[in-house]
Amino acid sequence: MGSGLTETTLDRTFFERSVLDVAPDLLGVVVSHAGVSVRLTEVEAYDGEDDPGSHAFRGPTSRNATMFGPPGHLYVYFTYGMHWCANVVCGPEGRASAVLLRGGEVVAGAARAQQRRGPAVRARDLARGPARLTQALGLDREHDGADLFGETFDLRRPAEPPGPASRGPRVGLRHAADLPWRFWIGGDRFVSDYRPATDRPTRRTR
C-alpha cells in the first residue's frame, strides 16, 4: 500500500506532548472501539493542578487518579447523575492533564451506535456531545484507566487533516471560563451546541 496517501496510526508519543498541542491535533482523528468509529470534531483541554476548570485542580482524589497516571489512557468520569464522559490523559505522567472528547461523527458502525443511543436519535446526534460520544463508543466506568494502545482501541489520523482549528471557551464551566481551550472543526455539523455554565439553579427548599 502506498504510504503517502493513507491515514496514519497514532502512537503513544502523540499524547506525551502538552495537552494544548495534543487537543487541536486530535481534530479529524478517528477513534474506534467496540464496533463503532467516531471522527473527532470537538475537544477540550484540561491542564493539571493549575487549571481551575480541571478535575485535578484540588489535587489527586480517587475519582481523578487516572489523570495523574501515564498518557494515552482514558479518564472516564460520571456526571450530572447519569452521564459518562471520556478524556485522554496527556503530557508527562503526573501532570494530570487530559483532553475531553466533546463531539464527533460516527463514520462506521452506525447501527451499533444507534443501538446504544436509542432508536429515536438522529444520525447527527449519535456522538455530538461528550456523553453522547462516550455512549456511542460503548464506554463507561469499566473503561476508566483503559490503555488506548491496548488491543481494543484504534486511533487513526486521516490523510488529509482538517484546516486550522477554531477555538473558544470551554462548555459548561463556572471557573476559568475565559480560557479558550475548546477546539473544534469550524463549520462542521458534528460540533455540539455551545452552552455557557448554568446559572445557580434556585433550589426550592420545602
Next chain:
DNA sequence: GCTCCGATTATCT
C-alpha cells in the same frame, strides 16, 4: 427553529 427546565447520583466541602 428556538428557549427553558427537570432528571438523577457520585463526589467533595
Next chain:
DNA sequence: GATAATCGGAGCG
C-alpha cells in the same frame, strides 16, 4: 448538603 466538563423533552412561534 450542594454541585456538576449534560441531555432530551416540553412548550412556544
